[in-house]
Amino acid sequence: MLALPAAAGVLHQPFWINACTRIVIFALVAASLDLIVGYGGLVSFGHAAYFAVGGYTVAVLAQHGIDAAPVAWVVAVALSALLAVVVGALSLRTSGIFFIMITLAFAQMVFFALIAIKAWGGNDGLPLGARATLLGLDLRDPTVLYFVCLTLLVAFVACAAQLVESRFGIVLRGIRGSERRVLALGFPTFRYKLVAFVIAGAGAGLAGALWADYARFVSPDMASWSRSGEFLVMVILGGIGTLAGAVYGAALLLGLESVLSGLTEHWMLPLGLILLAIVLFAKRGVYGWIAGRDDG
Amino acid sequence: MSLALEQLLNGLQFGVMIFLLAAGLTLVFGIMGVINLAHGSIYMLGAFVAASVAGTGAPFVVAVLAGAAAAGLAGIAIELVVIRRLYARHHLDQVLATFALILIANDGVSMIWGKTPLNMAVPAALSPAVTLGGFIYPAYRLVLIAAGILIAAALYVLISRTRLGMLIRAGATHRETVAALGVDISRLNTVVFALGAVLAGTAGALLAPILAVQVGMGEQILILTFVAIIVGGLGSIRGAFAGALLVGVVDTLGRAYIPVILKPIAKPEIADSLGGGLSAVAIYVLMAIVLVWKPRGLFPVGPR
Amino acid sequence: MRIVARASLAALLTLSMAGSSAFAADPAPLKIGMITTLSTAGGYLGEDMRDGFQLAIDEEHGKLGGVPVQVVVEDDGLKPANGKLIADKFRIQDKIDVFTGIIYSNVALAVVPGLVESGAFYLSPNAGPSQLAGKGCNKNFFVVSWQNDTPHEATGQYAQYLGLKKMVVVAPNYTTGKDAVAGFKRTFHGEIAEEIYTALDQTDYSAELARIRAANADGIFYFLPGGLGINFLKQFTQAGLKKTMKVVLPEFSLESHVVAAVGNAAEGLYGTAHWLKDLPYAANKKFVSEFIKKYHREPTPYASQGYDTAKLLASGLRAVNGDVSKADAFRAALRKADFQSTRGAFKFGPNQFPIQDWYSARVVRDAKTGKLVIRGVGKIMAQAGDVYSNACKL
């Protein structure tokens, strides 16, 4: 299923390659978010902040002449994970809607900071140069970038799938089901939640780094609350707690958006109706629908 | 000194403005447990209907009532068609559904009314600014403050003194008990949702004369409203009122004084823009501090 | 009520779906990629620009400069990343060579460099960011509107001319806002009593208004695009501040949409513009009457910019008979700006940004209709270019 976009015919059409790359990058964010939303019950409404930090890291490093991807990406992941440590440590005392809102608060701080920092372009954003390499590969070649992104997505989803089945993952699911019970069993739940939150933040940071190299441009709207909302919509659309579903959710939302906006200026209305139909009639999201597990 | 008083009054006024929206949101959200992102869209609808009714030359009060009524009808329709099917489902399904409603509402409104912002004039009797102690204040804003406090009081009476209020309070915590009393829970839900929508529509209609009536006005203020009810603590009108006032005052005082405070410390260009940036995030910092300190807001309802 | 008068949503939807992709009947019209902002609160700017552009095509019955054209429009939703994606699609998949439409500078900065480097032409009907006016200029990039700073320079000039001594300036706290203030200060030499930077999503301005009142200035300049300016002006007027201060505005904050949306609050405002409805040029008179006839609303500067952009494109297409692959000839023709602009004398500077006149204007009540109109007062800057063009090496 992930290989679908790689179908031979698409390979010589850079537009389709780019469209698929975009989906793959967003799918990576959605999968990382699903890790905490779907398995930890931690609904973050500020996931765009890590995406933006990852992207800006790569862009700012490129601004200073560092365009070797492994270095830039590792720094991007590290910085977004660091932000997640700080935000998580402060936010994870709350739960439910309060958690939703406090994560939003921190993301808004990142957003307004990016707008205000003139050295990084402020609201105009920051373009990236023509060069970026990954161990000798030219990342400015759409096909190369696509396969690099796809590889990272597959790796992330595979690792995350392994993770949620591991001892750590079971604890995480336990926390989602009943944190009180998991605490009573003796697990320091805060630590588990924090680790999951940081892994998710790092995943979004990696996606942000990829985005910077894909779009060759970063701007503060990467951190906007509507972006965070979009990520959540992808996760819900795909089916909460199904990592592969997050990929479908990203593909479906982006696909619908670009198809409908190509058809009509009033594309939001049909998009809204379709989303509404999906949420009303497909109880476990698109993934549940496709996999025939609509037992919710 | 009178400037400080004026700024405080500004904060109060802004807080009351947020409260008009927060009241409806906290009812639906705190009591029914529905995260209604479309609350801002209902508010937008109220403003658009009020502005276009006022545009036909109808009196101000009629326009506001029309806005509130249209919002109420939209609320009933949304509850019956969408929300009702989602009570038993994951909260996030409600988020997705109401997000879809935002898209539909924004596009629908721009199809009906066009993309150009509408105008709604302040009623002539209320348009002059009045002198108040040492400063001049717009009369209409005083009316807004009064209206907000009046609505808060009316809601308080409704919730604490009437049978409907009793059912609403009971429905929040003991749904089964209420059902056992022979009350039609789903009717109660519709009523609560409609009430929330009427409040949002009223807010939209009342604010239309001082704001740009345009597509997207709902989302802009929705976030602020969420911040207010979270800071105040969910589910009670009192919490929403306190949260809204706090957010209003902090935001206003931040915008009024952070740049002034920074001026002697930093270079002017930096002070001005840094001040602007800091005051923009002031309420988010406030919310983060409140939640780190009190994870369930300042005035949480009931024990954990 | 208007709701009743209009068709149902569903019918409208079908219509717009059917209508958007079929403009011309000729077999192989030249495609023009229009990336613009149609949704969000800023959507009406893109709509005006698009309608103005389309009006020029309709005048020639589906042609520009005698060449059949088809405009492919897509909404960027004010997101730079979306704009870039649309640009990729238009450029790579639809093989479009001529682009236009972007309203907002942040979208333009994300989209334009990539497009023009790939050999496409971009004719800007609105955004004219400084980054693309100096060192970053490009031979395939033409701006029909203005360089972003110029409207503010004109406004500063006007404030100076009005004899204002002490001004308050207000702008959103982002780069475009700061550039606006810098532009204003370049030509206004009086005292700046207070520089106020506001949030991008602000709805209430009472705290700022109190600061403004306390500043005791005799005039105010603000750059608050779209709805922000409408909110601000309503609240400013309600606070009674208009009685004590002259309001001098760039044209973003003083066009017919704004005047309609704030009602009486607009009366007596001062403004500057590069285009006005009552400019006495033949091309303008034709544009204004045709626009009102077709769209039943007042034209705005954005509409005139869209119209002029189409006219410029027409002049270029006529020169190469529609063959834009003759890039050098096409470019040379565009550079001549050989068209009748709605704003009178128009030519390009060395960076292919406009050199044009700027006018002062005032909002007055029309004696006959009793409606508020923006009326030209005089010329405030003649044949003005921009300060960045020296840095441009073309």
Add this chain to the structure above:
Amino acid sequence: MAEPALAVRRLRKSFGALVVTADLDLDVATGECHAVIGPNGAGKTTLLDQLAGELVPDGGRIVFAARDVTRLGPDARARLGMARSFQIPTLIADLTAEDNVALAVQARTATAMRFWRSAYRDSTLRLPARAALARVGLAARGSVAAGDLAHGEQRLLEVALALAREPTLLLLDEPMAGLGHDESRAMIALLSSIKGTLTILLVEHDMEAVAHLADRVTVLVAGRAVASGSYDAVRADPVVRSAYLGGDA
């Protein structure tokens, strides 16, 4: 008497004006089954929540395993060897019964985080989990989601979770509540079988169960311990009779 397994000194807790624990002293000897009984609203569950660490007392001390645990959270107390069951079954509804127990086993065996190996195929978790299920009579129900179990089965699973933790002190909050006659019998039999292998603090309404299981009984009225002793002694206590047992038996 040897060092008690659990010692409570002058414990105080109130919600506003309502005093729920009033200067309570309580000793639970190692290995005994100590029942806490009392009328509704006597503060039994609140006491248990304070012992388990879910509620922070207003004053007083709780000593467990020779440590002052008054300020420790529930997870830290669990790691010291406390385990509890909840009055309203508190299980992870979307995990199977076996996964629930496996989680408890994991809590005992591994403190470090493990991210890679599948917990579903880990015999060091699965075998003890199945054993614990078998012990409470749920061997055949291991693959059923905890939320889908019948009420009585959920109660048994609660006990299985607590046992799988291999605690030294077991806090049981009304394990009989809501059980039918046969289910009650089974639960009493189960608890009898573990009695003596560890210390048990049993909060219970069901006098039959208390009579069967308790070595010692403390009677709680309005947050205060009014009597303590053997079941029969307490039963005979006139204070208790008037306050509580009057209508019973």
